[in-house]
Amino acid sequence: MVKVLDKLLLFLLSVVVLIACVILLFAAFGFIPLDVANNFAHDVYYDVDAAIPFISVTLIVALISIRFLFVSVRRGKAAAPSIDQRTEIGDIRISMDTVENLSLKAANRSRGVKDLRARVKVSQAGLEIIIRAIVDGESSIPALTEEMQANVKRHVEEITGIPVAFVSVYIANVQQSTPTFKSRVE
Structure with a gap:
């Protein structure tokens, strides 16, 4: 407001x-x-x-x-945006950049991913993670996105202890692989 x-x-x-x-x-x-x-x-x-x-x-x-x-x-x-948690011992603050980097690290484990970007939002249900990816086009996109979603959800929840409501994966493009030619010496 x-x-x-x-x-x-x-x-x-x-x-x-x-x-x-x-x-x-x-x-x-x-x-x-x-x-x-x-x-x-x-x-x-x-x-x-x-x-x-x-x-x-x-x-x-x-x-x-x-x-x-x-x-x-x-x-x-003003401080950087963060996620605040209260424990018995004290307060924990995890920056949004940290969660984005954890998401990128987990999503990058999937084969066939060329370029990644992540955005994290906080909702009542938990974290909403949006991954934007460029893939190589060699792997099945539905299988690749499901693997990325599972990896990101599991990794972020394990490391931060914050529930992930959903992971949305947007495939922005398919990167064309350029054929490599070996030069011939005669």
Whole structure:
């Protein structure tokens, strides 16, 4: 929810800054006459009906700017995403990168795999692991994916102790094997 609110505030701030920049550029190029700018400044200083909306918009933009200044300073301390477990002795934190690397290691044990990528999500049921693979096309894809799923599930659960809800394997492509030619010397 906070990320959606921050995105909305960033959008509003960007629109206001863009409008202000366009107005300032029009004034700098002389498209806005000096007497119009003077009348606007006079109204802001002396007319309450013109000053209240101007002050309101300026305060809102200032508050949004302060919010983003605070967020940018605070996020420097943010830790990498992790999975937290509590034991009798204390807390255990396993980074998502660790689980991804364990998944890749287990999936790479299957023959016929050329390139792998992994993504891990945490759900109520356990870990959801998505493997993206490029295979050599020499092995049966259903057998290969079942082997990868079983290897990844077993390995991650053994090493981390965290239940794996499912392992999804996406075969992105089949890598063509290039025939190797031996050079002949005559």
